[in-house]
Amino acid sequence: MNWKIWAGVAVVVVIALVLFGTQKSAAPEPVGTEMPVPGTDTPETAVSPSPSPVAAGSVGVDSVVDAILADATADQTLVQTEDANADLAIQDAADLNDLGAAYTGNEF
Numbered sequence: 001m002n003w004k005i006w007a008g009v010a011v012v013v014v015i016a017l018v019l020f021g022t023q024k025s026a027a028p029e030p031v032g033t034e035m036p037v038p039g040t041d042t043p044e045t046a047v048s049p050s051p052s053p054v055a056a057g058s059v060g061v062d063s064v065v066d067a068i069l070a071d072a073t074a075d076q077t078l079v080q081t082e083d084a085n086a087d088l089a090i091q092d093a094a095d096l097n098d099l100g101a102a103y104t105g106n107e108f
Helices: 002-026 061-102
Strands: none
Touching: none
């Protein structure tokens, strides 16, 4: 009877290890967060930030402003979509409350 308890515990431990291993490997590693080992970095493997085109002066002010406006428009569209979804959820909740108020279990 003692071996049955240990077998159950072993099964639970194996399942926990498998789940932990899959969650650990499924998480994406952020790019550029590798810790450099001293003396092993070569110019080909070293992570260096790319210079911004705005800082380099290769992009005009108009294109930067257009990019900012396009990003703001995309954000505004996203907020409007989320607001519309919230309004639908509020309406659904109101409809469910109305139905709950109209329904009495004793009538059926």
